[in-house]
Amino acid sequence: MCKGWTQEALAEKLGWGVNTYAKIERGESDVKLDKLKQIAEAIGIDVSELLDLSEKTVFNFAENCTSSLAQNSLAHCTILLSESQCAHELEKARLVTAHRDKEIEWLKEENGRLKEMVALLSSGSAGPAPR
Numbered sequence: 001m002c003k004g005w006t007q008e009a010l011a012e013k014l015g016w017g018v019n020t021y022a023k024i025e026r027g028e029s030d031v032k033l034d035k036l037k038q039i040a041e042a043i044g045i046d047v048s049e050l051l052d053l054s055e056k057t058v059f060n061f062a063e064n065c066t067s068s069l070a071q072n073s074l075a076h077c078t079i080l081l082s083e084s085q086c087a088h089e090l091e092k093a094r095l096v097t098a099h100r101d102k103e104i105e106w107l108k109e110e111n112g113r114l115k116e117m118v119a120l121l122s123s124g125s126a127g128p129a130p131r
Contacts, residue, residue: 013042027085
């Protein structure tokens with residue numbers, strides 16, 4: 001584990017069972033955003049670093065990391081994944097991205113609706129104010 005922590009130590013810090021954490025680390029278990037946030041907090045990084053899909057980092061961690069505590073990053077971890085694990089991680093990334101895109105679109109629409117409401121209220125065409 002990065003930072004020299006054992007699976008047992010990190011699992012204990014997270015309040016999880018060792019097997020639960022080990023499955024996540026090995027990429028055998030899907031990870032929800034709340035668990036990613038807990039892991040990121042426990043190892044002192046931003047959750048976005050766990051989601052960085054560069055060549056060297058994917059959702060699960062490697063045991064042969066060389067990051068030091070001072071670097072506070074997973075950027076120097078070497079991840080060795082099988083082709084099927086890579087395909088699985090890529091699909092998860094696509095789902096996360098699709099969800100993010102839908103949420104951005106909804107927020108844009110909501111922003112437009114709120115702007116319309118502000119314009120109506122500013123113009124006084126919303127009717128008289130209640131007394």
